[in-house]
Amino acid sequence: METLTVGLGDRSYRILGGNGNLPGIGALCRELGLGRIAAIVTNTTVGPLYSGGVAESLSAAGFSPVLVEIPDGEEFKTSETLNTIYNGLIAGGLTRDSFVIALGGGVVGDMAGFAAATYLRGIPFVQVPTTLLAQVDSSVGGKTGINHPLGKNLIGAFYQPRAVVIDVDTLATLAEREYLAGMAEVVKYGVVLDRELFAEVERNVPALLDRDKAVLTRIIMRCCSIKASVVEKDEREAGLRAVLNYGHTLGHAVETLAGYGTYLHGEAVAIGMVQAARLSEHRGLAGPADVERLCALLTSLKLPVELPVFAADAYKGVLMRDKKARDAGLGFVLNKGIGDFSMVCIRDMDEVLAVCGIGG
Ligand SMILES: NC(=O)c1ccc[n+]([C@@H]2O[C@H](COP(=O)([O-])OP(=O)(O)OC[C@H]3O[C@@H](n4cnc5c(N)ncnc54)[C@H](O)[C@@H]3O)[C@@H](O)[C@H]2O)c1
Ligand SMILES: O=C(O)C(=O)C[C@@H](O)[C@H](O)[C@H](O)COP(=O)(O)O
Ligand SMILES: [Zn+2]
Numbered sequence: 001m002e003t004l005t006v007g008l009g010d011r012s013y014r015i016l017g018g019n020g021n022l023p024g025i026g027a028l029c030r031e032l033g034l035g036r037i038a039a040i041v042t043n044t045t046v047g048p049l050y051s052g053g054v055a056e057s058l059s060a061a062g063f064s065p066v067l068v069e070i071p072d073g074e075e076f077k078t079s080e081t082l083n084t085i086y087n088g089l090i091a092g093g094l095t096r097d098s099f100v101i102a103l104g105g106g107v108v109g110d111m112a113g114f115a116a117a118t119y120l121r122g123i124p125f126v127q128v129p130t131t132l133l134a135q136v137d138s139s140v141g142g143k144t145g146i147n148h149p150l151g152k153n154l155i156g157a158f159y160q161p162r163a164v165v166i167d168v169d170t171l172a173t174l175a176e177r178e179y180l181a182g183m184a185e186v187v188k189y190g191v192v193l194d195r196e197l198f199a200e201v202e203r204n205v206p207a208l209l210d211r212d213k214a215v216l217t218r219i220i221m222r223c224c225s226i227k228a229s230v231v232e233k234d235e236r237e238a239g240l241r242a243v244l245n246y247g248h249t250l251g252h253a254v255e256t257l258a259g260y261g262t263y264l265h266g267e268a269v270a271i272g273m274v275q276a277a278r279l280s281e282h283r284g285l286a287g288p289a290d291v292e293r294l295c296a297l298l299t300s301l302k303l304p305v306e307l308p309v310f311a312a313d314a315y316k317g318v319l320m321r322d323k324k325a326r327d328a329g330l331g332f333v334l335n336k337g338i339g340d341f342s343m344v345c346i347r348d349m350d351e352v353l354a355v356c357g358i359g360g
Contacts, residue, residue: 002221006140006228008235011160015140015228017221019213021167022053025101025128026061032162034124035097038063039089041112042103043072046130049173054103054128065101066092070111074261077107077147079155085115099124099162105131105178106138106265110153113144117159127161130170132182132216133266136189136223139164141231141244147260151321152252158236166224168216181266183208183301184247186219188273189226191294192246195339197222198297205300242324243341246333247273250307250356253318257310270303275356280334282355283344290337312359316349 001024002017016028029038038058040051047069055065068088070081089100102112102125109127116125127139145156171179183201190198200219201208207215227244234240251272254263263271277294280286295305324331329347336342346352353359 002217004221004225004228006160007232008160013161013163015164015166015224017166017168017224018217019167019169021165022050022128022170023057025054025126025165026057026059026063028163028165029058029063029099029126030061032124032126034063034099034126034162035095036062036064037092037094037098038065038101039068039092039094039098040065040101040103041068041070041085041088041108041115043070043108045072046104046108050103050130050170054101058101066094068092070108074107074147074255074265075259077111077260079146082111082115082146085111086119089115089119094119094123096120096123099126101126101128102139102161103128103130104134105129106134109134109138110144110156111146113142113159113161114146114156117144117157122159124162125159127164129164129166131174132171132179132220133185134182135166135168135171135220136182137185137227137244139166140224140227142235150256151318152255153323154321164224166220168213168220171211171216177264179211180302181264184266184270184273184298184303186223187294187297187301188244188246188269189223191273191277191335191338192243192333192341193226193230193339194222197226198338202297205297208301239343242331242343243333245324246335246341247276249319249322249324249330249332250275252322253315254308256318257314258308263304263308267304270298271305271307274298274305275307276333277335279332279352279355280336280342282351283334285334285336285342287337290335293338307356307358312353315353315358319349319352
């Protein structure tokens with residue numbers, strides 16, 4: 001087992017990586033000094049696969065687990081589903097010394113985390129990510145929340161977990177499309193923060209497509225370490241943390257306009273990264289070869305790169321609601337070549353639309 005720490009003072013926590021870690025969850029929660037009742041929040045796909053083992057481990061360590069199951073899908077990342085979680089926590093008798101285990105992908109993690117942040121004004125939670133995307137990104141850093149019909153993750157809170165338990169064994173049951181979507185966030189770290197990681201992914205495409213556990217474990221822990229160091233410096237996205245939003249400005253627009261769940265989050269991020277790279281080229285920060293290299297890697301990972309067609313006004317509307325929008329303009333993360341980034345403020349949305357070929 002490999003361990004990393006996210007250093008945030010009295011809210012610091014460990015990320016446990018590797019395989020075979022699920023059976024150790026009960027012992028870890030005991031070590032963390034968590035209270036008796038543990039709500040395992042999961043969905044109707046992940047629950048039947050993994051909640052039994054997690055519940056057994058918790059019971060063996062003296063906890064009383066209760067199961068809260070929600071429907072599966074990005075389209076259910078809503079206030080209604082959040083209410084289903086609250087109902088489960090109340091019915092399960094959770095008190096302020098109880099805790100939540102978020103068992104699933106990013107959708108479960110974001111919603112269970114937000115429920116934990118707000119139920120009784122906050123109870124502890126542990127992230128147990130079971131998708132590649134959640135293992136490399138969403139389980140770390142404390143962004144929690146739900147979607148709004150007008151924009152992704154518009155409602156939420158920064159609320160750090162007490163621990164993150166990654167078990168790469170769980171990736172064996174993940175559907176191919178979902179697995180590949182997680183690779184988009186891996187590529188993201190490489191493009192803007194780690195040239196060597198980008199090259200490592202390029203060199204290991206066949207092993208990654210085969211889900212080689214050793215390669216995956218190394219890359220997952222590298223991503224967690226990059227994210228941890230960004231979050232340690234800027235937990236609440238006052239500046240630097242926005243780099244983790246590379247590819248998300250147009251990516252979130254695509255998810256919202258196409259209808260949540262039509263494009264997977266990672267797929268939309270892949271498309272958004274290519275548009276961000278084109279803007280970077282337009283602004284003289286990257287060359288055509290960098291854009292080509294990014295497109296080639298995403299394509300070799302079977303990810304989409306083409307921006308879907310929606311009305312220019314529709315794109316503009318969603319872009320203006322991006323969380324990086326300010327009075328002065330839209331904060332946009334661009335790449336400097338491969339491995340570095342630059343934040344710019346874009347005042348004129350027409351520049352974005354023109355470079356991305358939106359509206360003719
Ligand atoms: N908080 C953050 O920092 C952050 C970062 C990135 C993404 N996100 C959010 O994460 C979400 C996307 O997460 P995701 O890609 O994990 O999608 P997801 O949570 O929808 O999971 C993908 C699918 O895989 C299934 N699944 C999960 N684990 C499985 C397993 N081990 N075996 C079989 N099936 C399994 C799920 O039921 C679902 O159908 C988006 O809502 C995005 O906004 C948040
Ligand atoms: O942790 C972050 O910060 C990120 O931006 C990670 C992103 O991959 C993730 O999709 C996040 O949920 C997007 O945040 P948002 O603030 O744009 O909703
Ligand atoms: Zn993301």
